Amino acid sequence: MFNHSFSISGARRAIREASGRILALTLVMGIAMLPLTGKTQSQDSLAKKVTEYAADKFAERRPFSIDYKQYGNYNASSTLRGQDLPDGEFTQWSQLSASANINLFQNRRWLVQANGFYRYVSAEYNFPKSSAAPSQTVSRDLHYHTEGLNLTYFSKLFGKTAIYSGSINMDWSERSLERVRGTFTGAIVLKANNRTKINIGILYSTDPSMFIRVLPTFLLEHKFNESLMADVFLPRYAYLRKKIFGKGRLSAGWELDPQTTFFLDDLDENGTTYQYRQVDVNPGLLYEHILPASIILSLRAGVRINPYARTFEKDRSFTDYTWEGRADAAPYVNIGFSFNPFAKPKK
Template identity: 30%
Template sequence: MKKTICLFSLAFFCLNLKAQENDDIKKKMQATLADKFPETRTIDIRYLRYLPSDFDTELMKEGYEEGKLESYSKLRVAINLPVIRQPKWNVTSSFVYTNDAFDLRNVSSQNDPLQPSYNRKRDFHTFVGAVSFTYFSTLFGKPFIYNSSLIADASNRDIERLKGFIGGSMVIKRKPQTMMTVGAVVFIDPASPLPFAPTFSLDHKFSGSAWVLDLILPQRLLLKRSLLTNGRISIGSEITGDGLYVNNPLPGYSSVYNFTQVELRSGLTYEYGIKKIILSFKTGISTPLSNRLTEKGESSSDYILKVNRQSAGYFSIGASYNIFKKKKD
């Protein structure tokens, strides 16, 4: 399960819910969540590639190296399956595999001009498994959904970390053209920079227009509309974040480090549905916000290595199987 989705998806569980039976509430919640987040669909496969960009690094807050990131690609496969389904609660499982491939060129020291530059290719494999419990209820006469998740991260060598979160979300406004929700998430993770975070979402269809505002704080701001038969275009910005584990063979240092990445992606997305298969293409500009290496389990604010990477173009292609997709969106 992608980290940003785990942390902020609770704000969207109640979108488009009505005061009906629990099964109807669950189906509407699942359909809305799958529509907004491809990562939560039954199967989701994506390939992402960045265009070349320059970078420099800081080791212990001192200038260290600089060079060119000739290529950076990411392959991601996500699977989400139900485990137990009951009228008022259910248990689901998720599995994510990610491959990050870097091609570094002309990397040189910032402090020693006589040190020869080098080229290096690195390949990282990350596995994430999660079990989530969801309870469907009402609060003050409004649909309210509680959710908790236990998440295990692993590299290709070992299980690295266990963490989790608990949260909930409630609809505060439901009109034909506007839906608004609020919620909160508590993080069970000593490496998290915040102990909890509020969540807010707003869906608004503009009067006399085909465009819909999709606002999710603090994760994204998108404008969406249908385009061609069974197609949809989205324009806007999203904050995404993930990480990988770096093994260190040198004695006297931690054996495993965690490299976390946070970026702002601005651009457009086109999705096209063929029955329950959804094809997608994304392109735009990626602006790195934070790239830091820390000891495993430590907060990203206590980093050892910082990477400053220039903004770069990117494109992504993907395919999803969405069991909750309606015959006509």
């Protein structure tokens, strides 16, 4: 079973290792946003409303966000090419990530955005080579980043508002460009009034590392009163949200995190590039608070459930894997800051 210790030294190391890359992303995206911010906020269009709505739902869809997460210790088992490996323990797993979004162009029908995402993972794993051997410790520091463009088109379908979106992204390891992938989505707004919003849609990804490449999507937002609402977007999250303290919001529920991925090129003598992908389900509590200058503070805590962690050759699929790991549930804590120009405290 896992214990509940968190590594302060690990947090300091993660922040120190990733600070240069985070600073670079902040400066580049921040400078780029300056001539666009005024236009984005002043334009009253469907594109602006969708941008504002997405920024409320997802921190990574805001102009800028930074996030740090730390897990408690947890045990893990794994197999390599179908053979069981000795069980081990993760004594350190922390990750620091940053994202940025820029609205390049928007009008009544079109929205064009540039985006960037960076994640740094620091991991430490204890495992024995055999049942009779003492444990040894392996430490890894891993970097992954992706940049791309997203194009959204607004139309009508059967008299309802329809939203079509396509994106192209370049995924990078520490050494080079590893993959160019595309994602395409379509959604139709079935209902939208002051109390209830319902959307249905479909998502398709060209990325072979995705566990499921075609997914139906469903969005439901229902306000029970001015301060309490149900907010569901499947398969990404489901929350019950309550506005508190005028500038705060407390949410209880769960969120799916499929974005923990990176590339590995030192696992065999052939120089094969492998991809690691981990899919986490994070039930817990989330508190968000509006700070001055439209900065959102996010505090999150709960238990991480890790149903899938796999390593496979880069050009193969998630189901054609070489290594598979399964981990015990682990507690986590999370702190983040993001810039949301649409944030409005409750009066």
